[in-house]
Amino acid sequence: MTVLKPQATYDDFARLDIRIGKIVDVQPFPRARNPSVKVGVDVGADRIMWSSAQITNYQPADLLGSPVVCVCNFGPKNIAGFTSELLILGARNAEGNVIVLGPRSEVAIGEPIF
Template sequence: MPTPLKPTVEFDDTLGRLDLRLGRVLQAEPEPNAPKPAYRLTIDFGKYGVRTSVGRFTQQTPEDIVGRQVVGVLNFAPRQIGDASSEVLVLGVQVPGADSGEATALTPLITAKLGSKVF
């Protein structure tokens, strides 16, 4: 049974407050000190710089992730995950049949400009 939809919200109070941008993964490597299996991703957001994200994208190999464009939230406060500071939340969806939290990243259908605003 699907989970119910959440109540309606105003754009300016929710999505309008997030800085969602497109980046390209430059590096992906295991983060050995994370509490659960995770990768440390180095992501280029164009004019917004290169940033680090730690996420549970381990259902894919690092080779499958490097070079992919991903959507990230740039204006969340950094989170300490293991020994790494995760500066960006990469958006993803649950991998079917995988443990809770195992994700695959949201990606555009075609290659777009790095740093592009997501709307």
């Protein structure tokens, strides 16, 4: 069982830009310390944002076109010489694989999470 984190306020949540994106590109990332791929995501902001994501249990072709839930305003992070601009949300399954989170029904690209 995991322990709950300390309480946050609604204002903490409201500062996060969490929205629906669509995976439009997946590239190998052999320089990453942990097995990862480079993922291009359309987040409805008139540009593609990139993420280093530990989602290597998926085939790249299976990820393309998939809707995902992303945090878009953490700021860029340098990971092995690659600029990761957003965080794709996921959770580990019983086997320890990261499962990408996405909407259960069709939602517009860029739609904010509230």
